[in-house]
Amino acid sequence: MRVKQLADAMGVTSDTVRYYTRVGILNPNRNPANGYKQYSQQDKNRLRFALRARDLGFTLADIVQIVTHAGRGDSPCPIVRRLIEQRFADIEARFQDTERLYGRMQKAMQAWQAMPDEEPNGEMICALIEQWEKP
């Protein structure tokens, strides 16, 4: 199948398929008649794997490592275990960071809505931000 066909089948854009090809996750053959990329069923499986791993928080660099080792016949075992531990810690930290940010913003919004009575204006907001304390 060609780029768009694969992209549509997996629910991504053509650019994503091309990008995953560029970085080495997909390895299409070339149609000798016109030079177009030809994706096999194996590419489709790899793309499905890649998208699921991405949804679990792995980076594309992680995925490239995994599929490269898998393709060489090596067991991706130690790599994958290390990556899982690493990404889990990353996502946990990111989650907590975002949670704190969200909390700060909620508090700021509440402070804004608790402003005296008039509509808040730009200066008041700027003053609010300026007086804001580090969490």
Place this chain on the structure above:
Amino acid sequence: MRVKQLADAMGVTSDTVRYYTRVGILNPNRNPANGYKQYSQQDKNRLRFALRARDLGFTLADIVQIVTHAGRGDSPCPIVRRLIEQRFADIEARFQDTERLYGRMQKAMQAWQAMPDEEPNGEMICALIEQWEKP
């Protein structure tokens, strides 16, 4: 004050001070003797404002807009109100995305630890990822 002095005073790196200068948040004078940037107390105040706004989820582009309008004597009011609404929606979406990602990863980790009995190996993890269903 010079770059490093300001950076140290505000707890950021010199690169950050230079970057904020590049994008127009800070406007140092130049020391004519050597061409070095000379930051004033107003720059320090601006940097403090910028860092607090950043901690509240505003982008640097947002901050540039705000301080540019403030510097021109315009009221930043309508801009700031629009930005606040925009960023609050952004952070809310980001928080929920990260929360979902964190949940998916937690479930994956639990599934991994609930694996039969042996140590999990790479193939098993890959199989887990492959069979993983979209949330």
Place this chain on the structure above:
DNA sequence: CTTGACCCGTGTCTTAGACACAGGTTTATA
């Protein structure tokens, strides 16, 4: 006067694609 710490501007790198461009190919329709 030397040494180490600081400064300068400029340029490149990072993620995960999105978008644009100029031109070649395929496919459906008239």
Place this chain on the structure above:
DNA sequence: TATAAACCTGTGTCTAAGACACGGGTCAAG
């Protein structure tokens, strides 16, 4: 069969918020 729409190719640039490197100039203490 001609043409137009939709597709394809590679290449290059852009995103956010700095980090890092380079080659060279400047400052302070010893």
